[in-house]
Amino acid sequence: MASSLRRLLAKIIKKGRLTVSGPAGSQVFGDGGGRTVAIRFTHAEAEEEVASDPQLKLAEVYMNGRLLFEEGDIYELLAIVKDNTLSEALTPGMIWRGLLRIAGARIRHGVPINRNQRNVAHHYDLSAKLFNLFLDEDWQYSCGYFNPPGISLYEAQVAKKRHIAAKLLAEPGQKVLEIGSGWGGMAMYLAESSGVDVTGITLSQEQLRVSRDRAQKRGLSDRVRFELQDYYYLPASTKYDRIVSVGMFEHVGRLNFGRYFRKAYEVLDEDGVMVLHSIGQPYPARYNSPFIEKYIFPGGYIPSLAEVMPAVERSGLLVSDIEILPMHYAHTLRHWRERFLARREEAASIYDERFVRMWEFYLAGSEMAFTHENFFIFQMQLTRKRLSVPDNRDYIAEREERLKSFDETSPPLEPVTF
Template identity: 90%
Template sequence: MTSSLRRLLAKIIRKGRLTVSGPTGSQVFGDGGGRTVAIRFTDTEAEEEIASDPQLKLAEVYMDGRLLIEEGDIYELLAIVKDNTLSEALTPGMIWRGLLRIAQARVRHGVPVNRNQRNVAHHYDLSAKLFDLFLDEDWQYSCAYFNPPDISLYEAQVAKKRHIAAKLLAEPGQRVLEIGSGWGGMAMYLAEACGTDVTGITLSQEQLRVSRDRAAKRGLSDRVRFELQDYYYLPASVKYDRIVSVGMFEHVGRLNFGRFFRKAVDVLQEDGVMVLHAIGQPYPARYNGPFIEKYIFPGGYIPSLAEVMPSIEKAGLLVADIEILPMHYAHTLRHWRQRFLARREEAVAIYDERFVRMWEFYLAGSEMAFTHENFFIFQMQLTKKRMAVPDNRNYIAEREERMKAFEATRSPLEPVTF
């Protein structure tokens, strides 16, 4: 008897070659050209579960080891589905689940409850040993800048920090606020490369511990400090010359865009500059992907630029510059996934097999969003006064060249202490 999933795949897979096998036999879908992927199910129920709710159950069945990849990998499986048109294959079950998730998202977005601490802890307070498996030497957990394209992950992360620092127009003695300071790499770079005094805020206890330890080891504790602080509650009496936020805005939530930018206005000097580096998508999402919401980033939201701009304007900020980086995160995620899988057994020892399969699915699915769904990175430069930044972009390259000279003499980064 043909499963619901296989009937669905017969409608979807036109390009490529997907072989599906399991207790009920083997079947091939597609025209044989392009990607070649082979999967095997360990039980018949797995196929029916995925057919009933592919957005969530594909991940869960894979996490449970009931879906095995025999040719290709999980990214290739996701990509071969996205290579084909899905709209004609929507079932009534998919439609009603989608409508239910839209309703649930509207309720969540309409109830202004601050769950920032809980949501951040869910992801960033995982063992530091896990992130050490796949991040670069500076523990940059955001999109790298592959310019030129063939540089290493570490070099691309340095290029990202350099590019952002140049847009900040950071100068010696300036006070910088970093909203979402990660493991401290950006703050330390700004202090050393630009001579600034940096305050980084985070809601992760684990990131706070690692950041403070790293800054102390480099002798930067007098110029770089990290605090467990929600941006909601930053005092307006303390002003900063520069604000930078990298990879944090995705956790703000659609309901809080206005609050985020109003707080930036409160704490930014009148002639100050802010640089926001975040993930965007080409259109507003009706709801978060259920796998990401449940297992990876609860409460997160990837905005479209059209959703962000009104809050910036209402807060009284001016957009001085926007740069779109369309594929750099796809390259970053590919590096992370390859590095993670190369140390797979270590990851299993830290957590377990199900966690590792979940993390692999997360990295592969995120990469696919950039290769197949037109997600992108935007870097937005914001000011209160138009002439707070030059009226041409030549200064970016000029400042980057100066920072490259500094990087050639910078002392190596110390390993993170667990």
């Protein structure tokens, strides 16, 4: 008798070729064209678990080594499913689990509890050795800018920093606040390329340690400082000429959008400029991916622009520019996944094989969000006064050209100390 999963796959997989084998035998799904994937379950129970809750159990079964690949990989498996139509395959179990998750998300979003530091620590306080396995030389853990196409990961991350710096219109001597300073690369780039004084804030102890060490080694401690600080509690009395936030807004949470932009308005100088770089999705989500929520980014939320704009408008900030980057994160994630898997034995030695499979699933699923689910990056430029930026976009390309001279002569980066 066919398992629940195989009955489900028979409804879903019409395009491509998916071979499923295990204790219940082997079965092929699809028309044979397109992607080809072959998987094997080590236990019959694993098939039933995946069928009961695919959004969570597929990841957990793979993480626990009960799903193996004989052809293809986890990204190809996720993609072959997304290549096909899913709406007709919803089971009663999936529907009621979805309803429970919607209810749970509404409760969480309605309870104003600040768990920022705990949530950040879950992900960003992992060993720095892990991130060293797959990030570029500057440890940029956000979307690169592959312009021109085909450049390396490191070149794309330099291009991203250059693109953002150009939009900031930073000038020597200005004070810059970076909300979510990561491992310090953006702050150091702005200080060196534009002559500004930067304060970076983070809630990660590990990122704070690495950032301070990098700035000290580069001789930037007098112009770049990093603090363990929640944006919630930034004093309104301290003003900044420029604010930049890259890859942090996804951790703010839908309930806190208003608070975030009000705080930005408070601390931004009257003639200041802010650039926000964030992942976006094409429509508001009813609930987060249960896998991402449980294992990767608890408390995170990928916004739609429709959810962001009302909070911006209520804060008093003015939108002076929005740019959409549709596929650049897909390219970035593909680089990260390939680099990570090339050093999977080292990753397993830091943690274990289960962690490696969990991280692979995270990177593959995130990439698929951009290749198959219309996720994108948005860069939003904000001001308090309408005339704080030019009334055309020519200045962005002009400033990028000037910054390229800095990039070509910038001294090599120091290796991170563990």
